[in-house]
Amino acid sequence: MASMAAAFVVKSLTPASNPAHNLIHPPLLPGSLHIRRRLQTTAAAPLRATFAPATASCSLIEPDGGRLVDLVAPEGPARDALRREAARCPQIRLSRIDLEWVHVLSEGWASPLGGFMREAEFLQTLHFNCLRLGDGSVVNMSVPIVLAIDDAQKRAIGDRRRVALVDARDRPVAILSESAPMFHSIDMLTKMVYSWPCYSIEIYKHNKEERIARTWGTTAPGLPYVQEAIAKAGNWLIGGDLEVIERVKYNDGLDQYRLSPGELRAEFARRNADAVFAFQLRNPVHNGHALLMTDTRRRLLEMGYKNPVLLLHPLGGYTKADDVPLSWRMKQHEKVLEDGVLNPETTVVAIFPSPMHYAGPTEVQWHAKSRINAGANFYIVGRDPAGMSHPVEKRDLYDADHGKKVLSMAPGLQKLNILPFKVAAYDKTQKKMAFFDPSRPDDFLFISGTKMRTLAKNRENPPDGFMCPGGWKVLVDYYDSVAPPEANKLREPVPA
Amino acid sequence: MASMAAAFVVKSLTPASNPAHNLIHPPLLPGSLHIRRRLQTTAAAPLRATFAPATASCSLIEPDGGRLVDLVAPEGPARDALRREAARCPQIRLSRIDLEWVHVLSEGWASPLGGFMREAEFLQTLHFNCLRLGDGSVVNMSVPIVLAIDDAQKRAIGDRRRVALVDARDRPVAILSESAPMFHSIDMLTKMVYSWPCYSIEIYKHNKEERIARTWGTTAPGLPYVQEAIAKAGNWLIGGDLEVIERVKYNDGLDQYRLSPGELRAEFARRNADAVFAFQLRNPVHNGHALLMTDTRRRLLEMGYKNPVLLLHPLGGYTKADDVPLSWRMKQHEKVLEDGVLNPETTVVAIFPSPMHYAGPTEVQWHAKSRINAGANFYIVGRDPAGMSHPVEKRDLYDADHGKKVLSMAPGLQKLNILPFKVAAYDKTQKKMAFFDPSRPDDFLFISGTKMRTLAKNRENPPDGFMCPGGWKVLVDYYDSVAPPEANKLREPVPA
8 A cells, every 4th residue: 555655756845846835935025025124114113013014905804903013123223232132131931832922923923912911911812712902893812822931030020121032042032021102102003992001011820720721611631732831831921012033933944934924915915816715724635625725716716706815824833742743744735736736826835833722612713813914814614623632531622513603703703704614525436535425425434634644654545535645655754754664563543 | 796786676578667678669660560561562572572672761771782681471361372382392390590590581681682592602602701793793791591401301302493491390481492583573683693593492512611611710620500500410502582481480578679670770760860880799788888889879979970879789599508698688788778878769779680600700791791781881890709719729719800800801891881899998997997098008907708707607796887787687697597506616717
């Protein structure tokens, strides 16, 4: 069975050899460059958080709050001054997940949020999954974007008004600060309504149990994000505005895929997209996914759109240990495009920098909301989005239909068109992935993510037509790289 | 010490001997009677849920959804027909708490909700603490109002379209049904927006863990409402519209205090109230509460209102075992009015029929929202509203300030004026309850609810001026009735 997969050569994922790179041209995005140049010459906002205007040349959906947040300081003296200042401030060392959130915030994925949440934003997120803005409008915000500190850090910060955030090697990343008056004048309309002052740095209690219960709907031990980022975190949260010193990079060979919402908007404008449909994923793409994406484009054309563009948008932040790592997923997505399963002309592949919560109906709102900020006005939602098995009980953590139901009713997402996932399965009569036909259920084979991963681990092949062979080979290679096959190794049982 | 308390005679709580009854005249409420008469003669709505119009003679706050829901069938043939029909339907026997919710729904406290929640309403409540209506507006709804059934009941109901709800003695209380076309025509504007049909009876999964986690922010064992109403409940929830056969009564001598929102509105109109401020409580009233209520009226007069009326609104449904029972609380409130601590001319005492969740910031929204429906446009919120001790950890379950913060930001409550509670404590220099003066903290004594209850249990007296003597005597009598004092009985330690 492995021979089929072996017939395909995996190319290395370098810009020179990667045809998928034709899909996106970070250095050549005219709108994006324009935006950044504008920032550099805007006298009123050399140091503070600023807004990149939504691209005007194309009628993309408006970002939440009306303007896309951009927290990265412009290159030059201002940036250098921030870097020098960081050395004199109390410092908080960021975990990898913290850094991913700085990345998310810095580029405006969470617009209009301008930094780590203060308590009023945290409470609104936990209780209402949305934030009310100064003009009375509501934007969706379902997962807390918070920074935890411990007692010693709290003491060290004291009543200082500016705090430096540094990476694992103590290099300054950002300054967390109160809002300066200059910032106010730009931002007044998009600030929250509070009955108490909200513009200073805030340190408030990190009630982990309540945060977990309200975000995940369970407090069972074993939730991956909780274990990774909450359980051992400090008992305080610190909120405030961010001034990010430079664009967050990971130097893992994938940074060129990490397009900001502003860059994506510019790319959609360049392509004259009149509809953008986003597909969030954290798994390899199989032909069922591809069928769905192709079919969605067909439906949008039927609705009268002239040029619907797909944003194929794998999640690039923290994922749990048994998910396929980002670099291998990107290789796999590349193969899917190379093999012509998806049309490069109408597809943009980019990495969504957010970490994964696995918080089901709560998290799917974040996945949708952030894509509004990137210019998507259609969002494809699958069965059990952001779901996983219950960590201690033998069942799925969430009802498989709750994600799409909650999404369709979520405050602040009314302007987004939700496209529920049609069920695709392997049609044994056609030997390909097809939309499930309930009139002949026995003709269909359902291949879950777990089953797919187990087959690849065992170097077994799925039925022909399940995934393009090049893509499958990447998966098999990944599992080989983790645990090379042994002649007599027992195969894992493949779930039915 | 008990002699002071013994100097006051406790009168029985009968209408004839109870001066507090002058505050409210259920049989004489002209607006209320008018409404009920109107229902009886409205040809278009003899059987279905109908709306009582908000009283027109006074500019009270508009009920949620624009019209006050009234689900009680008018007396006469229609009611008799419902009762006969109930005998032929599959039946669900209601627990005491279920019956309390039928009561709540029937009178429009949860307007515009017209019955037990279907899944879309349940999900919106859990995730967003609000419901979006057909016209795009939003009403607050923070606690699930749901009816649980078990597997056998689900089977018995099958695909029947109408189900009878019966009380503990199998007397029919209501019919749970799909919405009839007639109902639609009245209700179209206040129905939720769904992307799937929503008007039939719905039976859906009761994920208890998720419900508990999202409502309480914890799943720790020992939450009173969970133990009483959820833990042993069935694994399904049934949602649908309600037609309630007659007004829910408990025949406990307190029904005359159970004024519906429509009756309260009529009473406020009769008094020409131009502001109504609600005070929710589940504890005896002490002079600190009274000070606050009197001071609130003073502030409202200063703001230009001519006739602010207080709705003193003790919660009358399920409470936990160590709370003072409703009948004793009502006796105590009666004494407070008799003793002139509150002015009967500007106070309406009535019972709020809802059961208590002890769900802190989530529940306080329900307490506020339901009072909008009863005509209150000001809501007094205290420290740690609807809070309690964590059931397994040595701390309060909720941050004491979160209730008022969450309330001030809650969707659908913008039209309600939130009045945060000033801290009152016993001023030893003045020998009375006074607003705490932080410049001389040592002059003040804080007497918590737990401390108050322990003193009363021990037949000890609080300092003079903490509570009117008649009210204190009721408390002592209550604890005597539970465990009569013994000569040598050890006193419980009074918390500091």
